[in-house]
Structure formats: structure tokens, C-alpha cells
Amino acid sequence: MLGQANIHSFVDHHKLSLKLKPILVGELHLAKKLNKPAYIFRGGLFIPIIHEGSVPTRDIINTLIRNSFHEVFVFDEDLSEIKKNLESALIKITRSLSVGDPVDNGTKDLKLLSLNLGGLYRNPHNDDLLMLQFQSSQNLSKFLMENRKLQPHFYESLQKENFHFTLAQPMLSSLMLLSFLQSIHLFHDKEVENLFLASYLKDIGISMIPDSKYDQKTLSDRDKEMFASHADYSFDLLEGRVPLSKNYLTIVKNHHFLNSRIKDLALKRRTPKEADTIVGLESTLVAVFDIIVAMTSIRPFRKERSLYQTLEVVKMIMADDYPQEFKALVVFLKQFYRN
Ligand SMILES: [Fe+2]
Structure with a gap:
């Protein structure tokens, strides 16, 4: 250096x-x-x-x-050479995921996809880049479902890369979501795949937020509003450009709907009845895994929480509506972190 x-x-x-x-x-x-x-x-x-x-x-x-x-x-x-190398490496690994060592292939694919996602944040209107992300993550979801035992290993390997949370969080939360959905046997493989894709692409709206805002300790009310709008931006950026049905795009749009319940809990406020309507299980799970991964990960402006603390919060926002799934979630997480 x-x-x-x-x-x-x-x-x-x-x-x-x-x-x-x-x-x-x-x-x-x-x-x-x-x-x-x-x-x-x-x-x-x-x-x-x-x-x-x-x-x-x-x-x-x-x-x-x-x-x-x-x-x-x-x-x-140098920039164009690096971009070219990244894209061709991602295309190559996407095409040959099932050939060779699954541990190496999966680890490499998760890393390349997450890095390439950074390119999409910078060019969210680039159709080629969006399709590369979509098709690569679609292939990855099939590969992950075929390699269930390796899912916790892939999670850990991506976490160890120490990527900025805006790059790591979408893949980590989607990988854990996929793993849980597979474990509860309530959804067909195609539904699991679509939920994985919706979860992975749910944050591309943060491309509309200036980089300097992510790591700030305090945000103005206007900044908070901008952050809160990223789910709407994601919906707008994806609608008509990726082959995901309205149902899944709505999940993208709503992926922070549980955050208001968390705020109310922190302020010891009761959530108004009308805001308490049950949103579908799929939306709840996408939102819950986003919360679990965010809370258990360190951020530049706060420490990570323990799994126990995280589950206490998740219990309060989910267990009344989905008691069986919450119990399954606790069992799943203990298993996932142990492996
Ligand atoms: Fe988000």
C-alpha cells in the first residue's frame, strides 16, 4: 500500500x-x-x-x-475492466453452479452476486444489470434448495466478507428466509423461489438514497422519510422489468410494514386497530427475516443484538398472528446458528 x-x-x-x-x-x-x-x-x-x-x-x-x-x-x-470481469465471473459461475465443488461454487456466487448488486444500486435503470441479477439469483435459489445442508455455511461465508450492510443484508436475509421456508414444507419450490427473489430485490430502492446517509448516526426527519420510501422506490424500479407477479411486488412494497409495530413497542404504544390488520404469512416472513438479520448484525451506528433479544422482539410482532410459525422459527434459528 x-x-x-x-x-x-x-x-x-x-x-x-x-x-x-x-x-x-x-x-x-x-x-x-x-x-x-x-x-x-x-x-x-x-x-x-x-x-x-x-x-x-x-x-x-x-x-x-x-x-x-x-x-x-x-x-x-480500470472501472470498466473491473465491471467487465465481475459480470463475466458472475455469468460463468451462474452457468456452472452444479459443476464441481458446491461449497466453492455457492460461496463464490454469493460473493459475486452481492458485489454486482452494488453496481445495480449505482445504475438501477440498467436493464441488463437487473436481468443479470434476477437470473443469477433465480439460479442460485434452485442451487440453494438442492444444497440444504450447506445453507448455514453459505450464510457464514458471506457474513465473513464484511461487505457493507447494504450489500450483505439482501442476500443474508433471503438465504435465511429460503432455508426456513424449505424447513416448514408449506410452500411449493416455485413459491419459495419467488419469495427468495422478492426478498433479495426488495432493497434496490436504496439506490435513490445518497451513500453518505447509510452510516450516519443521526438522521433528520427528511432523511428518515427518504429511507422509509425505499420500499416504494424498489417497487417502482421492479414493476414491469422483472418477471415477478403483482403479489410478490406487493411484498417488496410492504417489506417494512412490521417496523411501525416495533416502534410502537419501543414507545410502549398500542398499535391502532386498523394498522393491526393481518398481512399475509409470506409478507410477514420476508419482513421478519429482514429484521432478524438486521438486528443480529452490527451497524456503523449500533451494536448487534443477541439472537435471544431479537426473538423477543419478533415474538411480540408475529406470535399473536402466527403462533405455529413463530414456534417453528425458534426451532429453525437454533438449528441454523448451530450448524
Ligand atoms: Fe428494506
């Missing part, structure tokens, strides 16, 4: 900022060799972090992640 050779000339710095594009730190794995230096942005300055002509090593990438750098800045030519 380079030292602290900052660019001191204001003009040079300004010129540089016009040429640099952000990529996710994890995407550096896809750079075979950088043609130009890569930079981090700190204290208002671009600081060169990797030499031109060098290969970003796993050590450098892990050091950046450990130091909370989620983005690095590269020149256009």
Missing part, C-alpha cells in the same frame, strides 16, 4: 476528482492489474492507496475493509 502521498495542488486535486469513479472495496478482487493508481477519499483529499501496474492483494483489501473504507476510487479504464 502507498504512503500518505496526498495531492497538494488544489487544481490537480480537482482534475483528479473529475476522472475518478467509486467502486466497492470488494470489487478490487476482480482487478487483475490496475492500469492507474487507486485512491481512498479521506479528509477531503484523494489519497493514493495502490500503485499503478500492481495487483490489489487480499491483504490490502482486508485492511481497507477493517478500516471502514467501503469505497475506493479508480480511473475509468
